Amino acid sequence: MSVCIDLSGRTALVTGSTRGIGRSIAETLHAAGGHVAILGRSAETAAAVAAAIGEGARGFGCDVTDAGSLRRAITDCEATLGPIDILVNNAGVTRDNLLIRMTAEEWDEVLAANLKGAFIATQAVIKGMMKRRSGRIINVTSVVGITGNKGQANYAASKAGLIGFTKSVAKEYAARGILANCVAPGFIDTDMTAALPEAARTALLEAIPLGRLGAPADVAAAVLFLASDLAAYVTGQTLIVDGGMVG
Numbered sequence: 282m283s284v285c286i287d288l289s290g291r292t293a294l295v296t297g298s299t300r301g302i303g304r305s306i307a308e309t310l311h312a313a314g315g316h317v318a319i320l321g322r323s324a325e326t327a328a329a330v331a332a333a334i335g336e337g338a339r340g341f342g343c344d345v346t347d348a349g350s351l352r353r354a355i356t357d358c359e360a361t362l363g364p365i366d367i368l369v370n371n372a373g374v375t376r377d378n379l380l381i382r383m384t385a386e387e388w389d390e391v392l393a394a395n396l397k398g399a400f401i402a403t404q405a406v407i408k409g410m411m412k413r414r415s416g417r418i419i420n421v422t423s424v425v426g427i428t429g430n431k432g433q434a435n436y437a438a439s440k441a442g443l444i445g446f447t448k449s450v451a452k453e454y455a456a457r458g459i460l461a462n463c464v465a466p467g468f469i470d471t472d473m474t475a476a477l478p479e480a481a482r483t484a485l486l487e488a489i490p491l492g493r494l495g496a497p498a499d500v501a502a503a504v505l506f507l508a509s510d511l512a513a514y515v516t517g518q519t520l521i522v523d524g525g526m527v528g
């Protein structure tokens with residue numbers, strides 16, 4: 282028996298896919314034969330990334346914190362690439378601060394990008410998925426949404442919220458053939474973690490049983506599985522990709 286993941290004929294939209302984990306997810310879904318929509322705040326950057334990925338990839342500019350901009354990008358994507366079969370809510374930001382100093386703006390910015398953006402995008406694609414009686418929603422949360430983390434009350438709340446959101450969507454739309462799952466990365470080497478001081482990086486490495494930071498491709502592989510026919514009986518789950526850190 283041979284097993285092969287083939288996404289040809291399917292269209293995936295990945296938010297925040299101009300770099301980091303999102304870009305790797307888009308490249309991986311494209312390598313499996315899917316058409317992919319690249320989304321980032323700059324239309325030019327998104328178009329350049331799509332051109333680098335190759336035929337079947339298209340770039341769209343949108344800010345996920347702006348519901349109108351996100352809905353327009355989804356409409357443009359469907360007009361260009363066809364109905365969205367796989368939605369990956371990946372765009373995310375951090376605005377770290379101790380709770381005592383955290384401003385309401387820092388709270389709102391993180392919740393708007395990480396949680397409300399996923400709600401708006403999911404709502405925009407779900408009607409079409411219901412009609413077609415198939416679809417995959419994959420939300421990129423974080424182990425921090427499970428464990429909590431000092432200095433990240435806003436980020437942890439947004440990521441924990443995403444897990445509850447995903448479980449609810451999974452229950453509401455299972456009967457319509459739509460599966461919703463989360464991937465929870467641990468410590469992945471991207472722009473988001475680049476600013477971490479060396480001492481913190483070393484301490485983190487000691488807490489990772491596999492002894493290395495994750496690569497964006499490690500997360501993309503988990504997303505590919507959840508997007509594929511191999512995951513046809515998996516919904517409402519959170520797949521942790523953290524080198525064994527959370528245990």
Ligand SMILES: NC(=O)c1ccc[n+]([C@@H]2O[C@H](COP(=O)([O-])OP(=O)(O)OC[C@H]3O[C@@H](n4cnc5c(N)ncnc54)[C@H](OP(=O)(O)O)[C@@H]3O)[C@@H](O)[C@H]2O)c1
Pocket residue numbers: 296297298299300301302303320321322323326343344345346371372373374394421422423424465466467468469470471472473474
């Ligand atoms: N790196 C880690 O260790 C780690 C661990 C756990 C979870 N995660 C999660 O994984 C996801 C990706 O993280 P990453 O490390 O790849 O981050 P990253 O390198 O900072 O990239 C973030 C991506 O999101 C886009 N983005 C940010 N704000 C946006 C907005 N308002 N509207 C549209 N796009 C926006 C950026 O695009 P533009 O700048 O081009 O707009 C970029 O493509 C996030 O949800 C993050 O929370 C990361």
